[in-house]
Amino acid sequence: MPVASGRFVMDDADHESREGESMRNRFTAMFGVEHPIMMGGMQWVGRAPLVAAVAEAGGLAVLTALTQPTPEDLTKEIAATRERTDKPFGVNLTILPTMKPPPYAEYRQAIIEAGISIVETAGHRPQEHVEDFKANGVKVIHKCTAVRHALSAQRMGVDVISIDGFECAGHPGEDDIGGLILIPAAADALDIPIIASGGIADGRGLVAALALGAEGVNMGTRFLATQECQIHANVKDKIVASTERDTNLIFRNLHNTARVGKNSVSDEVVDLLSRPDAEFQDVAHLVAGARGKNVMEEGNLDNGLYWAGMAQGLIHDVPTVAELIGRIMEEARGIAAQRLPALLA
Structure with a gap:
């Protein structure tokens, strides 16, 4: 019999023989990826080599639109990513409340015209962008730091919520709610799939997120410390x-x-x-x-x-992306095959 965690199914064969096999749930099925692991948008980081490496390793990654100086540069970066992989990837568009905002509508149009079918949105009042993406058949993952914001995004029509706990890099919101509470609270309140973000860097975090009601994880800091990440x-x-x-x-x-x-x-x-x-x-x-x-x-x-x-406290090396994702999945399978059945027994 399969070992199930909520809506998530893992084969029960000897985990040591399963390297490379996928896990199946609503998130992986919706986006056509092998593993429930996402690399979210990161300024100065989400570029073609890293995004393609995550895609090739079976995860979902997004280019960071505003890392590119212009919408035209974003179009070129999308093309550069497609030269490296034919697997699914997306684009992040973060709406920032700045005095001189970038031309968000032009970036949005570049994403749509390039035929991108997956977008991660975040930030301030995304409704205009979500509506346009959905009207053009784009699946939207929206990042939130509070259940009330996630419910608003669900009503807006997004497909998946990335719920960010207080542990995360970037903007954790003002409620200071850690993932151990925020993830199950979001899972209880929402009908659409959620993925967990903040403080996750290994297979233990993946299994914990699944147990709390998420259908995958969204990692940022862990992907910074990989070979393909183009930072110093x-x-x-x-x-x-x-x-x-x-x-x-x-x-x-x-x-x-x-x-x-x-x-x-x-x-x-x-x-x-x-x-x-x-x-x-x-x-x-x-x-x-x-x-x-x-x-x-x-x-x-x-x-x-x-x-x-x-x-950061869980990161001890700089592997390739393929090594990292393979390690996370193998560790998660080991926990599911060994520790959890022992607890149930």
Whole structure:
């Protein structure tokens, strides 16, 4: 008999002989992938070589639209990814509340015209974009940090929710709810599939997410420390050397909380914004996107911010993407075949 976890089915044959086999559920069936593992959008990271590597290894990955300077550059990056893989991949479009927003509608149109059928959305008021994507047959995964936001997105018509716990890199919301509560709360409230994000880096996290009601995982920090990720080796080494305590929460007083890697710059941002009269302008020069790009591309670790989640504490090497996904799936199968049946017995 198969071993089942909710709506998720794993064959019960000896797990040591199953390397490369897929797991089946609504998420893998919907997107035509082998494994319930996703690499979400990451600024300066979601480029063709890494996205194609994840796709080839049987996961789902997305290009980060706003990493590309223009919609025309995004079209070229989509083509470059297709040259590397014929397997499914998508594009992330994150809506940021900025003073000078990028031409979101033009990026959206580039995605649609390129024939992309999977999009990950995130951020501020995505309804216009979701409606256009759905009208053009695009499946939408929307990232949320709260159940109430996930319910709103479900009503909007998205296909899957990526629910981000407090452990995640980037913006964890303002509720400070960890995945152990947030994932099952979302699973209880929603009818559409959910995938779990935040603090997941190995097979233990995958099995835990499935047990809590998710149908897959969305990892970011773990994919930073892979061979195919085109960021500087200094950043990868920093992640490997870091523990789960080596992140900073910035912008708390601005109600735009963000989790970043701990370095001298993020320490200074925390210090400056801890003052009662602090404003964003006090740290604008430290958090500029150009400085963050320099960290990722040139490896100047104390020149700007870099995104990293608590999952750093679970990352101890820099494998290839294929090695990483294979390892996660094998570990998950081992837990399902050995630990869980022992508990039930």
